[in-house]
Amino acid sequence: MSIEHVAPYLDGGIKKVQGWCIPQLWNVIQPLHEYQENAGITGPIAEIGVFHGKFFIGLALTKKGQGKHTAFDVFDLQHFNLDGAGKGNLEAFTANLRQFDLPEDETEIRRVDSMALTRRDIAEIRAQRGAFSMFSVDGCHMVEHTINDFRIAMELTQPGGIIYVDDYLNPDWPGVQEGLARLYLNDAPRFVPIAYTCNKLFTCHISYARDMFDHLRETVRASFPNCQVKVVKRFGYDCLNVKPDYTGPSVRL
Ligand SMILES: C[S@@+](CC[C@H](N)C(=O)[O-])C[C@H]1O[C@@H](n2cnc3c(N)ncnc32)[C@H](O)[C@@H]1O
Numbered sequence: 001m002s003i004e005h006v007a008p009y010l011d012g013g014i015k016k017v018q019g020w021c022i023p024q025l026w027n028v029i030q031p032l033h034e035y036q037e038n039a040g041i042t043g044p045i046a047e048i049g050v051f052h053g054k055f056f057i058g059l060a061l062t063k064k065g066q067g068k069h070t071a072f073d074v075f076d077l078q079h080f081n082l083d084g085a086g087k088g089n090l091e092a093f094t095a096n097l098r099q100f101d102l103p104e105d106e107t108e109i110r111r112v113d114s115m116a117l118t119r120r121d122i123a124e125i126r127a128q129r130g131a132f133s134m135f136s137v138d139g140c141h142m143v144e145h146t147i148n149d150f151r152i153a154m155e156l157t158q159p160g161g162i163i164y165v166d167d168y169l170n171p172d173w174p175g176v177q178e179g180l181a182r183l184y185l186n187d188a189p190r191f192v193p194i195a196y197t198c199n200k201l202f203t204c205h206i207s208y209a210r211d212m213f214d215h216l217r218e219t220v221r222a223s224f225p226n227c228q229v230k231v232v233k234r235f236g237y238d239c240l241n242v243k244p245d246y247t248g249p250s251v252r253l
Contacts, residue, residue: 053093146179
């Protein structure tokens with residue numbers, strides 16, 4: 001499948017869905033998706049914290065036809081949403097899936113507190129779905145949840161996959177940055193930073209990091225010349241900071 005599936009959503013539909021993400025994220029997602037396509041890396045996507053599906057739908061359309069996606073959210077179990085960052089709503093989520101041509105049987109919906117997911121749950125998901133090609137962490141923003149959810153994402157994402165962490169530098173949710181700092185400073189996770197843009201940290205498997213980073217550095221600037229791009233070190237890894245042209249295109253067709 002190709003990026004054409006997601007372009008109409010990014011050009012208009014995304015505005016109809018409540019939530020927190022912008023189309024210019026695809027200035028970096030598109031090159032990574034194309035890298036995966038060229039390398040034969042395929043698979044469904046997953047997100048912890050889908051809310052009404054704004055980002056989930058964009059990822060699912062990017063990987064349409066690549067398997068059954070998985071959506072994790074507490075939905076009505078809001079007493080497990082310890083920081084109250086957006087109240088998930090199952091009806092709104094499923095209505096939005098239908099609206100954007102994602103039949104419900106293409107997504108497994110798990111109404112769950114991510115902190116309660118067990119090793120057995122994770123093994124079961126891996127056995128049923130394989131490993132995901134892209135995984136978004138956007139549930140509760142506390143330190144404990146960030147560490148827990150990122151570890152789950154690493155278990156469930158294939159080596160050629162990408163893990164996104166939302167609100168990494170958002171001053172209102174310092175738990176996300178602190179959670180990742182604790183992970184990277186006290187341990188050596190196998191998914192490492194390669195890019196930061198539009199409020200999300202992009203990480204990939206260390207075995208792919210050099211190649212994916214070089215690919216991003218070359219293609220983001222070439223495809224979206226009005227982006228501002230800067231290479232920084234995050235936890236010792238080369239990371240591309242991308243400030244998009246917020247009035248520019250989301251994808252290159
Ligand atoms: C900031 S919103 C997600 C925004 C969404 N990704 C988007 O694209 O707009 C956070 C979501 O995480 C969910 N959530 C909060 N705590 C959770 C937990 N412990 N386990 C699973 N989901 C949780 C909330 O119900 C809410 O829908």
